Amino acid sequence: MADERFVVSPSPHLLGARSTRAIMLDVIIALLPAAAASAFIFGIRTVAVIAMCVGVSVMTEYLFTLICRKPVSVDDLSACVTGLLLALNLPSGIPLWQAAVGSVFAIAVVKCLFGGIGQNFANPAITARIMMIIAFTGSMSTFGQAIGVDTAASATPLQIIASGASDALPSIGDMLLGLRSGSLGETCAVALIAGGIYLVCRKVISWATPVAFIGTVFVFSLVIKGDPVSAIYQVLGGGLLIGAIFMATDYSTTPTGTAGKLIFGIGCGLITCLIRFWGSYPEGVSFSILLMNILTPYIDKWTRRKPVGGAKA
Secondary structure, eight states: OOOGGGOOOOSOOSOOSSOHHHHHHHHHHHHHHHHHHHHHHHOTHHHHHHHHHHHHHHHHHHHHHHHTTOOOOGGGSHHHHHHHHHHHTSOTTOOHHHHHHHHHIIIIIIIGGGTSTTTOSSOHHHHHHHHHHHHSHHHHTOOOOOTTOOSOTTOOHHHHHHHTOGGGOOOHHHHHHTOSSSOTTTSOHHHHHHHHHHHHHTTSSOSHHHHHHHHHHHHHHHHHHOOHHHHHHHHHSTTHHHIIIIITTOTTTSOSSHHHHHHHHHHHHHHHHHHHHHSSSSOOHHHHHHHHHHHHHHHHHHHOOOOTTOOOO
């Protein structure tokens, strides 16, 4: 009988105590403050959008595994996380059928067709959002007005900055609390930061990518605009916080080492600023994360450590 100590098998050879389900549950808990804030800011329709995205995401993965005769994997909660993230990246007034189409695309096309969790080349929620921006431009660019706030409906802070009407910007306090127009989960900075701190404390994500991403946007904006207040609006506006904290930290589509994570975050920040300042879109977070997702294998190759005694590749 062979000695099990000498059995050769592919990695991973050491398994952590935490399961995928436990990690996904932590992400859901971290997103709950942003989801609750969106319901308070934009009203009860928020619940319908979130329920549609999460429900369709779970059902799509369940049906895909049945049709392909694969083990049912919905109990790992990854489909719930994808649906919740997608919902929080959508406007409150998005037609529910469009939210459903985006959810099916995220799960069936971006996730399941590439082998399921851990196999996808890009973040499913981000990729689905970009698909929806292209396919449903009108709906995706019409943002609801925060309840009880006297602001121009459908005008996000980044759109206001792009138009040059800086005097119409919400106060920084309103930006922190989310009392402004925007996608469901991107407005309340306080809720997003609280969720990020929770994930870092739980060691679900590393600080490297969010800090590098947000810091790069702030520094680049400060250099270009020469105004720290304008740089703060660039950080608090758009989907920077939700993208940097919850989507640029995806395990399977971002680098594994700290050096790689820093490069990834800096790259995301630079591309975001290039699109915001000189592109045709006022927002560039989704595109920057998708582009850097494609570069992740190369970043990992450039930054991986040489094993002790190993030869150069």
